[in-house]
Amino acid sequence: MFSALLVMAAIAIALGAVLGFAAIKFHVEGNPLVEKIDAVLPQTQCGQCGYPGCKPYATAIAEGVADINLCPPGGEEGIHKLADLLGVDFKPFGGDTAPKPKAVAFIDENNCIGCTLCIQACPVDAIVGAAKQMHTIIAAECTGCELCVAPCPVDCIDMVAIEENISNWKWKYPVYPLRPAA
Amino acid sequence: MRSLFKFHGGIHPATNKAQSNHKPIAQAALPSRLVIPLHQHVGNSAKPIVKAGQHVLKGQIIGAPEGHVSSAVHAPTSGLIAAIDMQPVAHPSGIPDLCITLIPDGHDEWSAREPCADWKALSHTDLRHRLRDAGVVGLGGAVFPSDMKLYSHKHQIKTLVLNGAECEPYITCDDLLMRERAAEILQGAEIMRALLYAEEVLIGIEDNKPEAIAAMRSAVLEGRHERMEVISVPTVYPGGGAKQLIRVLTGIEVAAGVRSTNLGVQCFNVGTAYSTWRAIRHGEALISRIVTVTGHVGQPQNFEALIGTPMDELVAQAGPLPDTRGYIMGGPMMGIRLPSAEVGVIKATNCLIAMSDSLFPPALPALPCIRCTRCVDVCPAELQPQELFWFAQSKNLLKAQEYHLFDCIECGACSYVCPSNIPLVEYYRFAKSEIWAQETSKKAADAARERHEYRELRIEREKQEKADKLAAKEKAALEAKALKSAAPLPPAVEGANVSLCDAPVDADPENTMQLKIQAAIDHAKQQAAVSKPENTEHLTPQQQAEIATIEARRARIRELALSSADEHTKE
Ligand code: SF4
Ligand code: SF4
Ligand code: SF4
Ligand code: SF4
Numbered sequence: 001m002f003s004a005l006l007v008m009a010a011i012a013i014a015l016g017a018v019l020g021f022a023a024i025k026f027h028v029e030g031n032p033l034v035e036k037i038d039a040v041l042p043q044t045q046c047g048q049c050g051y052p053g054c055k056p057y058a059t060a061i062a063e064g065v066a067d068i069n070l071c072p073p074g075g076e077e078g079i080h081k082l083a084d085l086l087g088v089d090f091k092p093f094g095g096d097t098a099p100k101p102k103a104v105a106f107i108d109e110n111n112c113i114g115c116t117l118c119i120q121a122c123p124v125d126a127i128v129g130a131a132k133q134m135h136t137i138i139a140a141e142c143t144g145c146e147l148c149v150a151p152c153p154v155d156c157i158d159m160v161a162i163e164e165n166i167s168n169w170k171w172k173y174p175v176y177p178l179r180p181a182a
Numbered sequence: 183m184r185s186l187f188k189f190h191g192g193i194h195p196a197t198n199k200a201q202s203n204h205k206p207i208a209q210a211a212l213p214s215r216l217v218i219p220l221h222q223h224v225g226n227s228a229k230p231i232v233k234a235g236q237h238v239l240k241g242q243i244i245g246a247p248e249g250h251v252s253s254a255v256h257a258p259t260s261g262l263i264a265a266i267d268m269q270p271v272a273h274p275s276g277i278p279d280l281c282i283t284l285i286p287d288g289h290d291e292w293s294a295r296e297p298c299a300d301w302k303a304l305s306h307t308d309l310r311h312r313l314r315d316a317g318v319v320g321l322g323g324a325v326f327p328s329d330m331k332l333y334s335h336k337h338q339i340k341t342l343v344l345n346g347a348e349c350e351p352y353i354t355c356d357d358l359l360m361r362e363r364a365a366e367i368l369q370g371a372e373i374m375r376a377l378l379y380a381e382e383v384l385i386g387i388e389d390n391k392p393e394a395i396a397a398m399r400s401a402v403l404e405g406r407h408e409r410m411e412v413i414s415v416p417t418v419y420p421g422g423g424a425k426q427l428i429r430v431l432t433g434i435e436v437a438a439g440v441r442s443t444n445l446g447v448q449c450f451n452v453g454t455a456y457s458t459w460r461a462i463r464h465g466e467a468l469i470s471r472i473v474t475v476t477g478h479v480g481q482p483q484n485f486e487a488l489i490g491t492p493m494d495e496l497v498a499q500a501g502p503l504p505d506t507r508g509y510i511m512g513g514p515m516m517g518i519r520l521p522s523a524e525v526g527v528i529k530a531t532n533c534l535i536a537m538s539d540s541l542f543p544p545a546l547p548a549l550p551c552i553r554c555t556r557c558v559d560v561c562p563a564e565l566q567p568q569e570l571f572w573f574a575q576s577k578n579l580l581k582a583q584e585y586h587l588f589d590c591i592e593c594g595a596c597s598y599v600c601p602s603n604i605p606l607v608e609y610y611r612f613a614k615s616e617i618w619a620q621e622t623s624k625k626a627a628d629a630a631r632e633r634h635e636y637r638e639l640r641i642e643r644e645k646q647e648k649a650d651k652l653a654a655k656e657k658a659a660l661e662a663k664a665l666k667s668a669a670p671l672p673p674a675v676e677g678a679n680v681s682l683c684d685a686p687v688d689a690d691p692e693n694t695m696q697l698k699i700q701a702a703i704d705h706a707k708q709q710a711a712v713s714k715p716e717n718t719e720h721l722t723p724q725q726q727a728e729i730a731t732i733e734a735r736r737a738r739i740r741e742l743a744l745s746s747a748d749e750h751t752k753e
Contacts, residue, residue: 042623043630053634113739124633143630153742154735166221168622169275170615173577174608 033062040081044073045123046145048100053123067091073144075099103159104142105149109134111156118148118157184413187433189426191560192418193595195351195515197390202474202482203354207362209486210473210499216258216284216490217526218244219271223319224326225251230282236263239293241467244282247314253327254317257293258469258488261286272493272511272528276521284490295465306377309462316461317468317529322422322451323512325530328458331448332377340446342380343431344371344455346387346394347415347422350513353533355472356452358484360387360394364401367452368410370459378448383410384431385452388417419515420593424449426562438589453532473527475500477510477535490526493534497523502536510535514542515594549602557596557606563589567596571606574613579620582613590614 037058044054049070051057060066061082068082069091076092076099083090093099107118107127114132119125126142129135149157162168221227228245232238238257245255262285268278296312298304304312310329319325322345344367348356360367371383387395398412415421415430425436428447436442442449453471460466469489473496476482480501487496493509510517511531557567565586573582590610597606721729 038631041627043627043634045630045634054631115739115742123637124630125637126633141629141633143626153739164275164277166271166273166275166277166279168619169273169277170619171274171608171611173612174605 218490256467321453349422370455478538574609
């Protein structure tokens with residue numbers, strides 16, 4: 001009886017040691033769920049979700065304090081992806097949140113005074129310029145977050161919607177009526 | 183007799199070639215205008231290098247290739263550039279694209295050509311450059327720039343396959359080209375063979391084109407082409423697909439995601455070989471192509487049409503009939519519905535089919551899939567079309583990819599046999615473009631994440647550096663203080679700040695910063711006071727108003743500068 005107890009205790013201690021070792025050895029930095037959520041967010045870094053960027057929003061979702069339907073640039077597609085990832089039901093945009101068509105910022109170069117305020121606002125360094133020099137936007141890197149629009153003292157930044165063209169055009173989902181049963 | 187191989191599946195739709203293949207190729211009349219899209223090929227759009235109102239000569243480059251994969255666009259005849267703007271183009275979307283509109287002057291005057299009697303004397307790089315500048319692209323429908331396909335590291339390509347199968351119903355442009363211009367096609371093939379270092383040339387032609395086969399065979403004999411063979415292949419759709427033809431001729435199975443060039447085979451359309459010859463030998467750019475005009479027209483025929491010829495002007499020469507419902511560019515299986523009849527002929531336009539209700543009855547409503555697997559039996563890519571349909575319909579794109587959606591060549595054989603009339607290919611096209619779009623946005627998101635993270639890192643680093651500097655300064659100040667209290671003479675010299683704003687020697691760094699800014703502002707004020715505006719008398723009201731707005735803007739900027747300076751001092 002006593003020896004059985006000892007053996008069990010010994011096994012428990014050994015397994016515990018293995019587990020403890022594994023926990024240290026295979027320790028994962030950060031929260032993997034946050035990374036996964038962040039991977040499906042559009043990375044616009046616009047803060048329209050109410051969080052200071054995509055990663056903070058991802059963290060909030062992972063902690064269960066934020067809903068999945070708060071990111072306008074992600075569109076319904078994005079909500080679907082989040083729902084799939086988290087195994088929860090799709091939830092449409094609510095209240096005044098609505099999906100946003102993709103746009104890029106455009107600086108009216110005649111009015112730019114070179115104040116560098118927009119550069120400081122841009123989360124992805126998509127604006128080039130220097131103090132008292134005209135600034136311009138690298139359209140390919142601009143995520144369309146609109147964060148540069150408000151700080152501009154002379155209101156020379158406009159958001160230009162990206163129109164459908166030959167290269168970004170997509171085949172539509174075929175809609176065919178089913179023949180009504182005779 | 184060569185033993186041929188078979189590919190999986192295939193169908194036998196009515197060929198409908200007899201209507202248009204009994205008449206020789208006609209020269210299409212010079213149209214009233216030419217609408218030439220700048221994006222007719224795979225890769226980057228060509229860049230317009232002419233201006234509206236400019237006179238151009240036939241064969242002159244009007245769109246220069248841009249970037250690695252691109253091709254030149256030329257003036258198909260001499261005339262005036264009327265406009266460079268967005269026009270409807272031959273694309274299923276119906277979205278306009280950048281086009282050059284040319285009004286022919288009727289002289290058809292060539293620009294200086296650079297013919298070459300002995301192409302063997304040219305370097306391979308030179309040959310490829312000439313092809314790129316001549317705008318030669320694949321004319322079988324893929325319109326991939328040919329120079330990009332004519333690379334070979336010595337002896338890697340063993341076989342050059344020339345595709346003259348022309349398996350799609352209605353189309354006869356390659357048939358007629360082979361009948362009438364066989365010798366030139368073969369000369370072009372010789373150039374391609376040299377560029378690829380290929381050993382043999384196999385020319386595959388479906389056995390429903392005996393005249394073309396005979397013409398090509400006698401041209402091989404007359405031209406004394408060695409290791410070049412014209413092979414009659416069985417007529418089965420889609421036997422003209424590159425993978426399928428390679429399989430039939432060589433027995434090589436080009437697996438999913440593998441390029442045929444890795445297996446030692448490169449494939450070109452016969453029309454491309456012809457254009458290659460014209461470009462190298464005669465210095466003629468690709469400014470025209472053979473187009474089959476057929477279907478619901480009075481006199482179906484093949485025309486040599488200039489690129490940019492409006493489709494309706496071309497159809498007008500084949501006897502248009504009433505109750506035409508629309509036009510298909512390409513064949514009935516893989517072609518696209520044209521958004522408008524006025525779009526210009528492009529390099530990919532092999533065939534133009536006028537549609538009528540009797541020839542193309544409206545599609546029957548689709549029924550649910552009954553999983554009869556007839557589509558599986560005919561799929562040349564050995565896919566499971568009914569599964570692909572299921573996944574595409576439910577937008578399960580990941581699964582569709584797992585089932586090799588991207589191996590589908592969109593041949594339409596599955597839709598052709600489907601007893602439920604399901605437009606299967608449309609679902610595949612939808613799924614493919616959806617996946618591409620998602621991939622693009624994923625790439626963009628990844629790039630944005632990386633840039634954002636780098637920015638955060640940079641800001642963090644700058645903050646750290648600033649803090650370090652500050653700490654160092656503070657330490658220096660403290661030491662100086664300690665020194666001063668220890669030995670009051672001589673007074674310590676404390677950096678450049680002293681001279682600038684006469685700050686007390688023991689100012690702490692925060693304070694010096696503030697004083698510095700104050701000094702800068704004072705300086706600016708002095709400057710502003712000194713520079714009085716001149717010529718302020720005799721101003722028109724308009725000028726005055728302008729000055730007022732500018733002054734207002736200045737005031738605002740000054741305000742902002744002050745407030746941001748305040749912020750700085752608070753920091
Ligand atoms: S709204 Fe979307 S894109 Fe904008 S910061 Fe939040 S998660 Fe990122
Ligand atoms: S340029 Fe403006 S809109 Fe574009 S990413 Fe930067 S801050 Fe956002
Ligand atoms: S042929 Fe049509 S009905 Fe039959 S399995 Fe294929 S998709 Fe379904
Ligand atoms: S369209 Fe695609 S799935 Fe259908 S038969 Fe052709 S290759 Fe197979």
